[in-house]
Amino acid sequence: MHRPIFGHSFAVLVAPILLSVLAFYFLNKKKASARRNEADADSGAPASMTTPTEANSGGSSSLPTETNNGASGPSPTETNSGASTGNCYEVFLSFRGPDTRHGFADHLYHGLLRVGICAFRDDDELCQGEDIEPTLTAAITNSKILIPIFSESYGTSSWCLDELVEIMERRNNSGQVVLPLFYKVKPSDVGRQAGSFGKLFHEREGRLRERSSQDLANLEKWKQALLQVSKVKGYEVHGSEVELVKLVVQRVLRELKKNFELVISENLVGIEIHVKKVTEFLDNTSQATLFVGINGMxxxxxxxxxxxxxxxxxxxxxxxxxxxxxxESWKKGVHQLQKQLIGDILQQDIEICDENEGTNIISSRLKDKKVLVVLDDVDNVNQVKRLTGNHDWFSSRSRIIITTRDERIFKGAQVDYxxxxxxxxxxxxxxxxxxxxFLMDSPPKEFGDLTREVVSITGGLPLCLEVFGSLFYGKESTEWRDMIKKLEKIPRKEVQERLRISYEALDDGQKQIFLDIACFFIDTDKRIASYMWEACKFFPKVNIEELRFMSLIKIEDDRWLRMHDHLRDLGRTIVRENYERQPWKHSRLWDSDEALKVLKANKVTIYLLFFS
Incomplete structure (x- = not known):
């Protein structure tokens, strides 16, 4: 019997693909209009190097407090220097193209990319017009660290000098970090326009003095900016360029502070003591690679x-x-996770045919890398073997952290602690x-006893405390008592069933969005899924926020949909219940093998509905 799929069930097989394509198209169409082309730089390593010396000029750049939540994650990709808003950049590089484009500036740019730092690389050879275009102004304004690279001919470029004026204004007015690099020129020569730098600058100055009064006004601003920047503590590039690139990259990492932090809840309680105990072991002075296991329900x-x-x-x-x-990710293929690990560490998109090839690449190409790797929610020792192998797969002082519900895995994984x-x-x-x-650290007096009742039911499980706390928010005491009775009927170990009470409290639209996220949209841009939910009249803007407030989902960077694996499993259980062995009766099919079997069995007829 054919079972038509339409209306909301459009999400079953087609929606994730169709909507992803449409969203990708429209989002990129917007970005494309603001881009300007830039030739890709050669990423090869420099051939000859010497030892860097830090510039001893007075002054130092200020260090702002960073609050950016990284990411977890994402492997960076090279970005054209003309991205429209400039607001995704962490570092702005200003340099004179002919002097450094295919040398030091290029090596620094790719050194930053390799550790995941998003850098804006300007090249005055690619720029046209008299004024700094809005793209560059936005990039300077939004970058956290500004790095002008001074070479002999930097002062001959009006474009570079205008950028420098803007850079110093940002330092003076907004406290952005300025880290000047002096490439084969002295800081004092830059500040006083002396030496080879001064000779070329004054030749440019002579030509400008024959022109308008505006040019003379610009000259004064340029000289003032050059004097100011020469007093900022930076680096002189006379020695080993490869070593200096490493030094600058590490300095940038320290200055950013963020260092690609993963997003975690702001409402953490008592985690500091656990972090302290584990890091005390990891900070061990031993040169050995250490494997650490974290176990718990x-x-x-x-x-x-x-x-x-x-x-x-x-x-x-x-x-x-x-x-x-x-x-969960293991089901999609071992080599996909191996590809992610290799990509994160080498910052390269390497194709892997199978898990054996992935294992060989990890064990051979990462041998000289001091790494920090977290393998989260492992449930089979083979997962550890295929991803991080043993202690000699990485350089000394590497740290591998494994989390699992099954402590038996630690023996096979050769965990040290x-x-x-x-x-x-x-x-x-x-x-x-x-x-x-209650949005505070203790309950109101009238809710004290009821609160302690609920807390005792949760068994000290943070996920339940968060979800139930959100569920009870704003409820009257009579509603509290009714919900407590429901919770008390469920055995303490049945975490999923207890969480289901929060699901049952949702309205129909919220339930549908919750189930869609659990089945299809974890780690997805919420805008992509919202196109479908809008068409289905599920009011995603309001209901996504309600799910977030209920602690049933999390939104990372105001964009990415996240969900705890317990809640994900709850959603998928709800979809499958009563028809475990009859997937064609499920409202959603997220497993590709299962979906293919249903289609091959000719159990489903799919109607594509396009909403105007």
């Missing part, structure tokens, strides 16, 4: 702890990777629950 906070440790240690590692939710994460105590549980239920 689902929803206990293993992933959050691993993220916090990763954020704390990432400063110390040029090469790092956080591979999330391996238990095991940390057993326990439930939160009653005091910590009360604080965490209150943060979500």
């Amino acid at each position: 689902g929803g206990i906070g293993k992933t959050t702890l691993a993220k916090a440790i990763y954020n704390k240690l990432s400063n110390q590692f040029e090469y790092r990777s956080f591979i999330a939710d391996i238990r 095991k940390y057993d994460l326990k439930e939160m105590d009653s005091a910590q549980s009360l604080i965490l629950f209150s943060k979500h239920a």
